[in-house]
Amino acid sequence: MEETKIVNGAWELSTFHFPIEGRGLKTMLKNMKDKKLVGFKCPQCGMVYMPGPFYCRKCFIRIDDEAEVSDHGEIMTFTIGYADVRGNPLDEPRIAPVVKLDGCDSWIMGVLEGVKPEDVHVGMRVKVKWAEERTGSLQDMQYFLPE
Amino acid sequence: MRNVGIIGIGYTPVFVSKRKEVNIPEMISEAVDAGFQNTGLTPADIDAMVFGNMHTFEGVNLPHLWAAEHIRSLGKPVMRIATGGTTGMAAFHAGYYHVASGMADVVMVVTYEKHSEGDAQVGLMGIITPEVMTMLAAGIDVTGGSGMGAIGGGSAGGISFQASSYLYHSGAGIEHIDEQAALERRNAAKNPYAHLKDPEATAEKIAQTPLVSWPIRFGHICPTTDGATVCILASEEKAAKLADKVAWVLSVANCASDATTANLIESQITDPAEHLPAIIASKQAYERAGIVDPKKEIDYVEIYNGFAHQTLMYLEKIGMCEVGEAHKLQEAGELEMNGRCPVNASGGVVSTNSIGTSALNRVTEAALQVLGQAGEHQVEKDVHTALAHGWGGLMQYVTITILGDKPKKA
Amino acid sequence: MDNKVAIVGFNMASALDLETTRERLSFDLTRGLFDDLGIERDDVGTFIICTNDFLDGRTISNVFLDPSVGAYMKDESKVEMDGLNALTYACMRILSGQYETALVATLALTGTQVSPYLHIGYTLDASYDRPIKLLNELSAAALEARSYLAKYGYSEELLDDIALQDLANAARNPNQARRLEGVSKDQIAGSAYLYEPLRELHCYPATDGGCMMLLASEKRAKELCDKPVWIKGIGRSTDNYYLGDRDLSGSISASQAAERAMGMAGIKDPRKELDFAEISSLFAHQEPLLAEAMGLLEPGKAAEAYKSGDTAIDGKLPINPSGGPLGGHPICSSGLMRAAEAVLQLRGEAGKNQVEKADVALAHGQDGVCAQQSVVVVLGT
Numbered sequence: 061m062e063e064t065k066i067v068n069g070a071w072e073l074s075t076f077h078f079p080i081e082g083r084g085l086k087t088m089l090k091n092m093k094d095k096k097l098v099g100f101k102c103p104q105c106g107m108v109y110m111p112g113p114f115y116c117r118k119c120f121i122r123i124d125d126e127a128e129v130s131d132h133g134e135i136m137t138f139t140i141g142y143a144d145v146r147g148n149p150l151d152e153p154r155i156a157p158v159v160k161l162d163g164c165d166s167w168i169m170g171v172l173e174g175v176k177p178e179d180v181h182v183g184m185r186v187k188v189k190w191a192e193e194r195t196g197s198l199q200d201m202q203y204f205l206p207e
Numbered sequence: 208m209r210n211v212g213i214i215g216i217g218y219t220p221v222f223v224s225k226r227k228e229v230n231i232p233e234m235i236s237e238a239v240d241a242g243f244q245n246t247g248l249t250p251a252d253i254d255a256m257v258f259g260n261m262h263t264f265e266g267v268n269l270p271h272l273w274a275a276e277h278i279r280s281l282g283k284p285v286m287r288i289a290t291g292g293t294t295g296m297a298a299f300h301a302g303y304y305h306v307a308s309g310m311a312d313v314v315m316v317v318t319y320e321k322h323s324e325g326d327a328q329v330g331l332m333g334i335i336t337p338e339v340m341t342m343l344a345a346g347i348d349v350t351g352g353s354g355m356g357a358i359g360g361g362s363a364g365g366i367s368f369q370a371s372s373y374l375y376h377s378g379a380g381i382e383h384i385d386e387q388a389a390l391e392r393r394n395a396a397k398n399p400y401a402h403l404k405d406p407e408a409t410a411e412k413i414a415q416t417p418l419v420s421w422p423i424r425f426g427h428i429c430p431t432t433d434g435a436t437v438c439i440l441a442s443e444e445k446a447a448k449l450a451d452k453v454a455w456v457l458s459v460a461n462c463a464s465d466a467t468t469a470n471l472i473e474s475q476i477t478d479p480a481e482h483l484p485a486i487i488a489s490k491q492a493y494e495r496a497g498i499v500d501p502k503k504e505i506d507y508v509e510i511y512n513g514f515a516h517q518t519l520m521y522l523e524k525i526g527m528c529e530v531g532e533a534h535k536l537q538e539a540g541e542l543e544m545n546g547r548c549p550v551n552a553s554g555g556v557v558s559t560n561s562i563g564t565s566a567l568n569r570v571t572e573a574a575l576q577v578l579g580q581a582g583e584h585q586v587e588k589d590v591h592t593a594l595a596h597g598w599g600g601l602m603q604y605v606t607i608t609i610l611g612d613k614p615k616k617a
Numbered sequence: 618m619d620n621k622v623a624i625v626g627f628n629m630a631s632a633l634d635l636e637t638t639r640e641r642l643s644f645d646l647t648r649g650l651f652d653d654l655g656i657e658r659d660d661v662g663t664f665i666i667c668t669n670d671f672l673d674g675r676t677i678s679n680v681f682l683d684p685s686v687g688a689y690m691k692d693e694s695k696v697e698m699d700g701l702n703a704l705t706y707a708c709m710r711i712l713s714g715q716y717e718t719a720l721v722a723t724l725a726l727t728g729t730q731v732s733p734y735l736h737i738g739y740t741l742d743a744s745y746d747r748p749i750k751l752l753n754e755l756s757a758a759a760l761e762a763r764s765y766l767a768k769y770g771y772s773e774e775l776l777d778d779i780a781l782q783d784l785a786n787a788a789r790n791p792n793q794a795r796r797l798e799g800v801s802k803d804q805i806a807g808s809a810y811l812y813e814p815l816r817e818l819h820c821y822p823a824t825d826g827g828c829m830m831l832l833a834s835e836k837r838a839k840e841l842c843d844k845p846v847w848i849k850g851i852g853r854s855t856d857n858y859y860l861g862d863r864d865l866s867g868s869i870s871a872s873q874a875a876e877r878a879m880g881m882a883g884i885k886d887p888r889k890e891l892d893f894a895e896i897s898s899l900f901a902h903q904e905p906l907l908a909e910a911m912g913l914l915e916p917g918k919a920a921e922a923y924k925s926g927d928t929a930i931d932g933k934l935p936i937n938p939s940g941g942p943l944g945g946h947p948i949c950s951s952g953l954m955r956a957a958e959a960v961l962q963l964r965g966e967a968g969k970n971q972v973e974k975a976d977v978a979l980a981h982g983q984d985g986v987c988a989q990q991s992v993v994v995v996l997g998t
């Protein structure tokens with residue numbers, strides 16, 4: 061069968077505007093300068109989200125009360141990356157855990173250092189390693205370390 | 208509620224990586240024509256159509272408009288449904304409600320994906336483009352090198368979180384994922400509409416493929432496929448006139464949750480391996496179908512497994528076995544085509560993924576087993592009832608369909 | 618469909634720039650609707666979201682909207698068309714007997730995008746129409762307008778008369794996004810040509826907006842509100858993609874959809890039996906064109922009707938008393954907003970734009986270039 065002609069096209073994402081909810085992230089970044097983690101707590105069911113939505117998913121009401129969250133937590137799940145987003149191999153495998161911090165119900169993703177890939181496990185206790193110089197950026201929390 | 212049955216199925220002649228000799232509407236029309244040929248129906252018999260695919264993958268918005276003439280939809284109501292990976296089954300459910308509501312008697316559901324005309328990774332990243340942009344502005348390291356919220360793991364990242372958590376909670380090992388991938392590629396070799404076929408596939412062979420993101424290897428991951436599928440649904444009255452054999456829809460159910468990929472902006476609260484939406488949707492589907500013990504009453508299962516661990520994981524979530532049992536059933540050979548709990552005799556999504564069709568193909572493959580028309584990949588045991596499952600979005604959406612060889616009693 | 622499914626309430630917002638996020642808009646509108654009706658999310662049986670990935674600029678646009686419309690751990694599906702199609706699906710789910718209530722959630726933040734016409738651009742034949750760059754939503758509408766004007770020998774002035782009626786209605790309607798106080802015919806005729814004969818004020822404005830609507834079965838509807846508005850009939854149809862294969866001076870999709878909807882509702886003489894119509898006319902000429910196709914206006918009598926005021930709020934058959942899409946067209950929500958405006962009229966709550974007799978109404982929605990697809994819903998008290 062004859063092959064068809066190929067016509068190239070593009071999906072111009074640059075022409076779209078992406079308004080994104082910012083309250084949770086803003087509050088979190090602001091407090092991280094002082095090595096503090098702050099989320100929002102639902103007054104009805106007590107769920108704590110960080111940075112999270114401005115409403116509770118379960119109760120479907122607005123939440124405006126801030127709540128402090130610990131910088132210690134538990135690994136809920138993890139992966140070990142061997143390739144980057146384009147599938148190119150990494151120089152060294154990289155451990156990426158998803159952590160539920162104490163006092164928080166939502167999960168947060170990061171990088172885990174100070175442990176060999178074969179020793180990581182679900183349920184492992186970890187703590188945040190804070191950067192020496194903090195600027196109110198996600199880089200302020202450098203990585204997790206075993207507790 | 209009116210009874211609804213599947214009276215016809217149509218596939219493109221092949222499901223392969225690149226269909227370069229046809230364009231999008233032409234490829235879809237092959238499946239539509241097959242649907243008409245297989246049933247002897249003509250476009251005049253169709254009251255309404257439902258159409259679905261993931262249109263950002265090819266960059267064509269609302270492709271049912273461009274394809275209108277090719278899918279024989281002129282003068283007909285056409286409803287476009289899109290819910291991500293579950294699109295095919297969500298479209299099937301819309302077709303079901305067309306008939307169950309009495310708004311139509313005969314409905315054709317049309318789904319397709321032509322991955323070769325787009326970029327699936329770009330399409331998938333498109334789900335979280337605004338969030339990634341915001342996180343970049345907040346100091347995230349997109350290479351995953353450092354900082355909280357780092358995007359670790361690459362392309363299969365989100366899924367590997369689910370897989371590693373599943374392994375931990377079930378006690379299964381990576382070798383079980385290897386074996387599941389091998390088992391399904393062997394099944395695929397018997398299905399003329401499968402993409403990745405390997406009659407000689409073994410766990411050892413899969414284990415040699417590189418790790419992408421632990422515990423997910425290259426060999427556990429679905430291909431990107433070009434293909435289209437149609438499914439024709441009819442009311443009980445019409446089915447009696449139009450078809451010799453019918454696979455009856457006993458129930459349908461869906462459930463949505465939050466995005467479960469540790470997205471920093473929205474904050475995940477649901478465990479992707481616990482997968483509450485799958486538990487809720489399947490329970491609801493059993494209740495609606497009058498099924499009390501799925502382990503005994505469901506004879507065959509089609510699981511949407513873009514990644515091989517999901518066959519095992521979802522068998523547990525939908526109650527076909529207890530948590531921690533699926534890999535033991537696999538070891539005992541029960542998941543094979545001649546086993547007691549046969550699953551994905553079609554080869555599953557891990558062997559064929561033209562994404563818009565994938566969740567519909569779970570239904571059509573389950574229907575073929577119920578009808579006894581699956582040919583070389585017909586399972587050994589008698590199939591009276593079958594369950595088809597789909598998941599999609601950011602692991603936050605589940606669809607379930609239960610089929611039977613007899614209509615539901617009023 | 619004798620009074621089996623009713624619209625029990627809705628909540629909508631529309632503006633040129635709502636200055637919000639998708640999550641905030643959907644939460645605020647849904648929460649507001651729940652508060653109005655005194656219900657919680659557990660009272661909703663099923664959710665039908667209606668958005669478009671190309672408008673959102675993101676794949677699977679319902680992923681982050683499920684929780685923000687209250688669908689966390691609930692049954693949900695997504696229709697990717699005009700909102701009246703989502704209403705149709707919600708209606709089917711209730712009619713099937715599976716659910717008692719369904720929330721239709723539609724939204725798009727298209728007001729601040731570079732061009733609201735983009736998403737239609739992406740629907741075009743990728744291998745021909747797109748590379749040659751001649752066809753787009755506006756040029757197609759202009760071809761359609763010219764074809765319609767030429768059919769009956771109308772002058773371009775008719776477009777100004779139609780736009781004046783719509784924009785004046787819109788100016789009095791607090792739900793509309795483009796409200797031009799004291800809009801005049803000169804102002805319309807003096808606005809710039811976009812594609813001749815279509816001028817800026819003949820075309821829909823880029824609009825942000827959303828509309829959440831709750832449907833319920835007969836039993837639940839009577840429990841939930843005092844003035845349920847019943848869905849009497851629904852009809853849909855599809856025309857050819859290629860403009861060359863269509864008669865652009867009319868609309869097959871609209872005439873077939875209307876015939877089906879009115880057939881279901883038992884309406885034989887729409888000009889007599891309908892009290893008013895809300896039509897998704899994205900461009901001025903589409904209002905009489907679609908009205909004719911649906912049997913609401915006598916073919917060839919559009920110029921007279923607009924001059925004599927037959928289509929005005931106090932006319933024989935008011936068309937778009939809300940102001941229609943020329944007052945605001947949040948894509949995906951737009952058709953559902955036509956139904957919502959009709960509900961206001963049928964309940965006698967349309968304020969300054971209230972038509973005198975409002976018992977039976979028609980709402981129309983469209984998708985594709987020049988209404989390639991139409992959906993028509995007949996509503997009644």
Ligand SMILES: [Zn+2]
Pocket residue numbers: 102103104105106107116117118119120
């Ligand atoms: Zn709460």
